[in-house]
Amino acid sequence: MDSDERSGGELRKSVKIRRRGDEEETPTDRLTHLPGPIIYHILSLLETNFAVQTSVLSRDWNRAWKHVPVLNLQRNSFETAAKFNSFVSKVLSLRYNLKLDKVVYVGGDANLPNPGKGNKSVSVINYALSHGAQHLVVHRQSCKTVFRDFSSVFSEYCNGDNNNNNNNKHNNNLKTLDLKLVTLDAGFGACSGFPMLTTLNLTDCDLGNEGVLTLVNFPCLENLVVAECFPSDGPGRRMKIYGPHLLTLEVKHIGLCEFDIFAPKLEFLGLRQNVSSNGFIDTALPTLDRAYIELTTSDVSTMGKRRVGHYLNSLFQVLQSAKTLRINWSTLEVR
Numbered sequence: 001m002d003s004d005e006r007s008g009g010e011l012r013k014s015v016k017i018r019r020r021g022d023e024e025e026t027p028t029d030r031l032t033h034l035p036g037p038i039i040y041h042i043l044s045l046l047e048t049n050f051a052v053q054t055s056v057l058s059r060d061w062n063r064a065w066k067h068v069p070v071l072n073l074q075r076n077s078f079e080t081a082a083k084f085n086s087f088v089s090k091v092l093s094l095r096y097n098l099k100l101d102k103v104v105y106v107g108g109d110a111n112l113p114n115p116g117k118g119n120k121s122v123s124v125i126n127y128a129l130s131h132g133a134q135h136l137v138v139h140r141q142s143c144k145t146v147f148r149d150f151s152s153v154f155s156e157y158c159n160g161d162n163n164n165n166n167n168n169k170h171n172n173n174l175k176t177l178d179l180k181l182v183t184l185d186a187g188f189g190a191c192s193g194f195p196m197l198t199t200l201n202l203t204d205c206d207l208g209n210e211g212v213l214t215l216v217n218f219p220c221l222e223n224l225v226v227a228e229c230f231p232s233d234g235p236g237r238r239m240k241i242y243g244p245h246l247l248t249l250e251v252k253h254i255g256l257c258e259f260d261i262f263a264p265k266l267e268f269l270g271l272r273q274n275v276s277s278n279g280f281i282d283t284a285l286p287t288l289d290r291a292y293i294e295l296t297t298s299d300v301s302t303m304g305k306r307r308v309g310h311y312l313n314s315l316f317q318v319l320q321s322a323k324t325l326r327i328n329w330s331t332l333e334v335r
Contacts, residue, residue, distance in 0.1 A: 044070035075107035088120040102135040103128035132173040140181035199223040227252035279314035294328040
């Protein structure tokens with residue numbers, strides 16, 4: 001046997017040994033051996049009900065969802081409001097007493113016998129704030145009047161003494177607040193318990209009888225979005241926005257309101273509005289740098305050119321300091 005044949009045989013033998021060794025190796029369970037922070041991050045991307053279901057994957061995953069710093073509670077993932085509320089109660093009671101980063105609550109059902117007691121909005125908000133959540137989203141799906149006492153939910157944080165730890169637990173953490181279909185009264189504007197809040201989004205919210213959104217007690221509030229919000233008396237009233245620290249303001253589809261805006265530091269204004277609005281009153285934005293305006297209207301003949309002219313005059317007075325201006329106005333023709 002020559003050397004080539006011997007080397008080939010040894011090579012084939014060595015290959016067989018490697019294959020036999022590979023076959024004898026125990027497969028690695030990579031899912032089980034993932035580091036905890038990676039598991040928690042993966043679960044934080046899921047709705048909480050799906051995160052809980054991962055408990056069946058392995059022994060190590062059995063309690064993983066209890067460590068996740070995000071709660072994402074969605075009413076639409078449940079057949080009935082009763083099942084959703086039951087799930088929320090169990091999650092709040094079983095989750096480990098750890099800090100939260102973000103809480104999303106999308107719920108509310110007008111068909112409940114007593115929706116004011118049936119929804120878990122207040123419980124979720126209290127849980128989020130007491131566990132140091134930095135980002136809070138509360139979207140009611142129906143029944144706006146259920147949440148009329150919204151400001152009282154924050155009373156512990158709004159009225160407590162900053163030196164009293166019992167009354168102000170984790171009140172320095174909240175940075176973003178996103179609310180839909182809730183009612184805010186003057187007590188919310190007077191709230192001084194969230195000094196780190198930087199962003200506030202309000203959608204289809206009732207701003208009370210006065211239609212005043214006073215934000216002077218939010219020293220870090222730089223970004224505000226107000227979409228489809230009205231005074232309690234309905235559209236047609238004046239809306240006042242006082243945000244001395246605001247840098248960006250977006251106003252969307254407010255209706256037949258006059259605007260009174262006090263925002264001396266504002267740099268960006270976004271406006272999506274019907275020209276049937278009565279325009280801007282006592283509004284000056286001396287630091288405005290950029291503005292995006294999208295205007296729509298009904299038939300000009302029913303409004304009158306004088307009214308349209310009044311609105312445009314007040315609008316361009318507000319925008320006179322803007323360095324960059326974009327206007328989308330394809331639906332209006334004035335002759």
